[in-house]
Amino acid sequence: MRRRLWLMIGWLFMSIGIIGIALPVVPTVPFLLVAAWAFARSSPVLKQRILDHPTYGPPVRAWQERGAVGRVAKIWAISAMTAGVALSWWVGMPDWVVAVQGAICASVAIFLITRPCA
Structure with a gap:
């Protein structure tokens, strides 16, 4: 049950992040940070897909590893x-x-x- 809840949270924030790609006023990376955090508790494969993304993976990894912001x-x-x-x-x-x-x-x-x- 908990895994399913974390998975739903991850997909919700991933969806908002994807919307942020098209809408300039909606930030993408902060939502992907939350999605990666939720996926870490539900689906390590989906978390890794975020981290491996060529455009959005590096800022997410920088935050997770060093708390760094570009x-x-x-x-x-x-x-x-x-x-x-x-x-x-x-x-x-x-x-x-x-x-x-x-x-x-x-x-x-x-x-x-x-x-x-x-």
């Missing part, structure tokens, strides 16, 4: 978060919403900056 990925993520907070402010969201969003995004940005570069 420099370009860091720049894109922080830029997107900054743009999202700026857009919220520009469209007139309540100040408290923008402040909470900014605090969360700043925390994530600090976390990303402190990760080693892949």
Whole structure:
């Protein structure tokens, strides 16, 4: 039963990651990280397929082995978060919403900056 649950979680996040390939605002690698984590508990073969993928395998392996995030990925993520907070402010969201969003995004940005570069 547990194996089946982990397998379902893996396929769910793998599906979202695949959608992220086509939609530029949906990140792919974070969803593949969760899928690989779930597949490690349910299907080592599927986990290995993610790790062996020529495009998406290296960033997943870098995260799993060293907690590393690529420099370009860091720049894109922080830029997107900054743009999202700026857009919220520009469209007139309540100040408290923008402040909470900014605090969360700043925390994530600090976390990303402190990760080693892949």
